Structure formats: C-alpha cells, structure tokens
Amino acid sequence: MTKHYDVEAVRKLFPAAERLTYLDSGFQTPMSTPVRRALETFIDEAYETAGPKSVWIERMEATRAKLAAFLNAVPEEVAFTKNTSESMNIAANALPLAAGDNVLMVHGDHPNNAYAFLNLARKGVEVRFVPMTETVNAESFRPHIDARTRAISMSQVTFHAGHRFDVEGVGRLCAEAGLYYVLDIMQGVGVVPIDVRRVGATFIGSGTHKGLLVPQGLGLLYWDRTRTELEPAYLAAISLARPPADLIARPDDLEPAPTAARFEIGNFNLPATHALGAALDLIGSIGVENIAAHCFDLGDRLIEGLDACGVALVGPRARAHRAPHIYVAALPAEEWLDYFASRGVRLSPERDGVRISFGMFNTAADVDRFLDVVRERGVRPGRSPRAA
Numbered sequence: 001m002t003k004h005y006d007v008e009a010v011r012k013l014f015p016a017a018e019r020l021t022y023l024d025s026g027f028q029t030p031m032s033t034p035v036r037r038a039l040e041t042f043i044d045e046a047y048e049t050a051g052p053k054s055v056w057i058e059r060m061e062a063t064r065a066k067l068a069a070f071l072n073a074v075p076e077e078v079a080f081t082k083n084t085s086e087s088m089n090i091a092a093n094a095l096p097l098a099a100g101d102n103v104l105m106v107h108g109d110h111p112n113n114a115y116a117f118l119n120l121a122r123k124g125v126e127v128r129f130v131p132m133t134e135t136v137n138a139e140s141f142r143p144h145i146d147a148r149t150r151a152i153s154m155s156q157v158t159f160h161a162g163h164r165f166d167v168e169g170v171g172r173l174c175a176e177a178g179l180y181y182v183l184d185i186m187q188g189v190g191v192v193p194i195d196v197r198r199v200g201a202t203f204i205g206s207g208t209h210k211g212l213l214v215p216q217g218l219g220l221l222y223w224d225r226t227r228t229e230l231e232p233a234y235l236a237a238i239s240l241a242r243p244p245a246d247l248i249a250r251p252d253d254l255e256p257a258p259t260a261a262r263f264e265i266g267n268f269n270l271p272a273t274h275a276l277g278a279a280l281d282l283i284g285s286i287g288v289e290n291i292a293a294h295c296f297d298l299g300d301r302l303i304e305g306l307d308a309c310g311v312a313l314v315g316p317r318a319r320a321h322r323a324p325h326i327y328v329a330a331l332p333a334e335e336w337l338d339y340f341a342s343r344g345v346r347l348s349p350e351r352d353g354v355r356i357s358f359g360m361f362n363t364a365a366d367v368d369r370f371l372d373v374v375r376e377r378g379v380r381p382g383r384s385p386r387a388a
C-alpha cells in the first residue's frame, strides 16, 4: 500500500512488470489482466459464434460514454480513430485553412503531430515553430501570432524529456486570439488528468497504448461540436447525418453527422474498444489523480537518486513543469541501453539519454533497481552534463 492506492495489488494485474523491471510505459504499457479478459471475451465470441456485431457495437458505445466521461466530454464529442497520427491528420485537414495562413507549433514536438500540419504545405499553409523551452505557455506563442495565424497545435507532455506544458493557458490564448487549438495528449493520457472543458481545445487527439493500457491500433479524437464549420476530409456512410438505410449512396445528401461520428470512417477496431472499456474501468477504480500522485513520488525518488549518482536529469525538475511519469537521464543510450537490457531493465533510448517512464504498477523498488544498475556500472566523469 502506498499513500495513494494499493500499488502492489495493481501490479499483480501486470504480469510483465513482475518478470522484468518495466520502466517503459511511455513506449507502451504491458497488458493487464482485465484488458486480456476483455479481449478474450471478444475472441471467444468471434471464434465460437461469429459474434453478434450489434452487441459489440453496443459495448463500443458504452466505452465511448466511459471515455467521454473520463475526458469530461459527452459521447457526441468523441470519435474513435486508429492512433494519434490519424487524429492529428483528421484535425489538421478539417481546419478551414488557406494559402498564406500559418499554424504555430513547438520545435521538436512529436513528429506524428508535426507532420500532420507540415503536410498542409500542399495547400500553402505554413508551420512556424516556436522554441521548446522548460515550460511552454501562452507567452511562448503570443509574440509569434500575426494576422494570418489560424491555429496552435502542441503536445500536453513531451515524449523526449517529460515537459508538461500549460495546455489550459494556451487554450485561453487561443480563445482570446480566435485561433483553433489542436492538442496531442498521447504521452499524458491516463496519468495526467485532462478536462476538455478546462482546456478549451478544438480537437484533442491520442492513441491508447500508453496510459490507456490498450494494445496498439486504437485512437481517440475529441471535437468541440460547437465548431460545426469543421468538416471531415474523408467520408464514409457512418460519417453522415443520414446514412442511407438501403446502402445506396445519395450524391445530393452529404451532410456530415452532427456528432464526432463525422470524423469516423468505416468499421471499427472492435476488439480494442473492448480492451479500452476494461482499461477505463481499471483506471477509474484507482483515479487518474492518484496515479499521477504516485508517479510524482516515484519521480522524486528517481531525481534524488540521479543527483546522488551525478547523472543529470534532461527535462524539467519542478513538479509544476514536469510530467509525473516521464524522466530522461543523461546516460548516452548507445552506451547504456544494452546494459540495462542485460540486467532486465526495460526503458527507451531518447535524444539526450535514456527514458525512464512509469505506469500505475511501478513501485519504489523499480526505481531503486534502476539506480542500483547505474551505480553497479558507474558513471564515467564527464559523460553526463552535470559531471562535465
């Protein structure tokens, strides 16, 4: 039991975390028992009875409602997509942008967000990058807004150093300046609380294979449905206000659905929506605030340990500016990654070191194991920026 919830009980639901020191939930979270059971339910039904699709769809809609509640949205504002990239591309192509318009982004933000907007160069839309600094807030963008700025797109949490940006402040700036606002919450969702009403974004996109605990291949897209001028670049029968009951396409009736279904295309990743339903139940039973608080505590322990070893932390140190669960230690990945792997410690290489990322199941013992492995090998003086 920790201060926030019974982590030992949660950990038992993630067998992979018992077999290795898993510090890589920023890459993907290992499968939990409830998610596995939900997938098995789907597989058994498909295998044994070819499954009643109507029941699968009902369950998907129940999951959509849970997801909407989780975001403080309503189900009509939430679409299912394939991943973050698809959500960002849907958003970028729905914005009514014209040649000469510009979009502001943060330099070095995740490429899957950046390319969706860079591709608008085909329409003559320019992307302008503002510098990545310890914190990004309204003041980071304000000086770059000009008469042709139409939108800001950014990530809530950076994958490569664990910055947590002021997404609500940027939302207020967008409202004040009349800009569209597109937010990528992939790295934060499930750990960093999110409330779409407070953020005020036009679109929010994410995948589900990190903090939302689902295997790869399911994404989400929140859409502010008061923005009825935003129309989908792609169309399928389910995207329409009035899908033809006889399945014969009507050239004179292409009105998009009044809900976020306007951004959905064709059949769904039904097994993954089953998994997401179970994952949201698990997260809900703990509480995102508790997961965040627990990860912050692990982060404090990690930072203290890195300091003691003379290894610099690459991203922000202050809780106000850092994500609870993403930390990069300035240990060159090419020198350290195989070593960690040989000691049963799983983490990711990053631009400036190795990334330690926590999930709801990690414990102080995982942090200590990581630090022991660092100490066991020793840090060569001069290799870490702190020591240099």
Ligand SMILES: Cc1ncc(COP(=O)(O)O)c(C=O)c1O
Pocket: 083, 084, 085, 086, 110, 112, 113, 155, 157, 158, 159, 184, 185, 186, 187, 206, 207
């Ligand atoms: C901020 C951010 N956006 C997007 C992605 C991934 O994009 P996709 O879901 O399209 O694979 C990641 C990490 O994988 C990420 O950290």
